[in-house]
Amino acid sequence: xxxxxxxxxxxxxxGESLKISCKGSGYSFTSYWIGWVRQMxxxxxxWMGIIYPGDSxxxxxxxxxxxxxxxxxxxxxxxxxxxxxxxxxxxxxxYCVRGEYYYGSGSYPEYFQHWGxxxxxxxxx
Amino acid sequence: xxxxxxxxxxxxLSPGERATLSCxxxxxxxxxxxxxxxxxxxxxxxxxxxxxxxxxTGIPDRFSGSGSGTxxxxxxxxxxxxxxxxxxxxxxxxxxxxYTFGQGTKLEIK
Numbered sequence: 001x002x003x004x005x006x007x008x009x010x011x012x013x014x015g016e017s018l019k020i021s022c023k024g025s026g027y028s029f030t031s032y033w034i035g036w037v038r039q040m041x042x043x044x045x046x047w048m049g050i051i052y053p054g055d056s057x058x059x060x061x062x063x064x065x066x067x068x069x070x071x072x073x074x075x076x077x078x079x080x081x082x083x084x085x086x087x088x089x090x091x092x093x094x095y096c097v098r099g100e101y102y103y104g105s106g107s108y109p110e111y112f113q114h115w116g117x118x119x120x121x122x123x124x125x
Numbered sequence: 126x127x128x129x130x131x132x133x134x135x136x137x138l139s140p141g142e143r144a145t146l147s148c149x150x151x152x153x154x155x156x157x158x159x160x161x162x163x164x165x166x167x168x169x170x171x172x173x174x175x176x177x178x179x180x181x182t183g184i185p186d187r188f189s190g191s192g193s194g195t196x197x198x199x200x201x202x203x204x205x206x207x208x209x210x211x212x213x214x215x216x217x218x219x220x221x222x223x224y225t226f227g228q229g230t231k232l233e234i235k
Contacts, residue, residue, distance in 0.1 A: 035224070045162075045170065045213055047224035059222050095169055102157040102176045108222040111160035111215065113181060115169040 002026040004034075004096050004116035011122045012086050019082035020119045022096030029077035030054035033099035033109050036070060036081045039118075040092045050099060050108070051079060059108070086123045093118045127152050129214055131227035137235040144201040146230045148214035153194045158217040161190055161199045164229075165210045173212075174199060201232075209234050 007021040022034065035050040049060040053072040060070070072079040079096060096116040099109025128151040138144055148159070156177040162170040172181040174190035177197055187202040201208055214227040 044229045045215075045226040047226070050222065061223065100175070102179075108217070108219060110158050110217040111172065111175045112162075113172050113175075115171070118169050 002098065002114045004098060004114055006094075006096055006116040006119045009120040009122070011124070013125055014086055014088055014123055016086050016123075017082070017084050018086055018121065019080050020094060020121065022079045022081075022116050024077045024079070024098070027098075030074050034072065034079040035097045035099055035109075035112060036068075036079075037095045037097055037112075038064075038092050039095065048081070048094075053077075053079065086121075088123050088125075090121060091123045093120050095119075126223065127154065127216055127218055127225055129216055129225055129227035131212075131214060131230045133230060134228075135231045135233060137233050138204055139235045140204050140206055142204050144199075144204055144208070144232055146199040146201075146212055146232070148192075148197040148199070148227050150195045150197070150216060154197075154216045156193050159190075159192070159197050160215045160217075162213045162215065163208075163210050164213065170213065204232075206234075208232065 003025045005023045030053050033050045033052050036048040038046045048064040049070045051058045051070045051072050053074045058070050069082045095118050097112035098114040100113045102110050130149045132147045159177040161174040164170040178190045189200045191198050211229045211231050213229050
């Protein structure tokens with residue numbers, strides 16, 4: 001069974017750094033893109049970026065480029081999303097997702113079949 | 126950047142009725158690149174439909190997707206109590222990769 005298990009909720013102050021994690025299991029972690037999706041309180045879904053753990057190829061949404069860093073450690077089947085200096089506006093639920101291909105392969109996945117349970121990040125002074 | 130606009134914003138129906146949710150793209154989207162998700166309160170989204178019309182594993186056949194070009198539809202043939210949730214459409218654009226979600230349609234019990 002494919003599972004994406006995320007780290008627990010975090011409460012941080014503005015200016016602090018943070019790294020949250022997403023551990024994949026039940027499949028070959030290095031063979032599927034992992035993405036991150038933000039959901040601000042009461043709002044919709046926003047794609048942040050994706051990483052291919054096999055070679056750490058990473059692509060960002062222009063809205064999040066330079067604001068966050070996505071990484072992966074394939075030795076422990078874990079992807080990460082990190083901030084160097086949090087802002088109150090980073091308060092949100094963050095989901096990791098596994099990318100899937102409609103035709104079974106391609107340059108990048110087209111949709112997201114498996115989702116982590118979400119990590120709630122609260123940034124408040 | 127392709128913008129997805131979902132309508133209506135809120136849809137009020139009763140169990141047993143048929144629900145029709147719309148997703149309109151600002152530019153033509155390949156049908157292979159259009160997906161639908163369901164999100165219930167306090168839960169992660171769940172994939173319902175990919176490739177515009179293919180049901181994901183375990184999704185009941187009362188859910189169906191259709192459309193092409195700029196207009197896509199999610200239809201729930203007979204609403205069950207557990208279907209009341211928020212629904213999002215999502216499209217994929219390549220080179221560079223980009224994934225856009227619609228703003229969502231809330232399906233509520235009338």
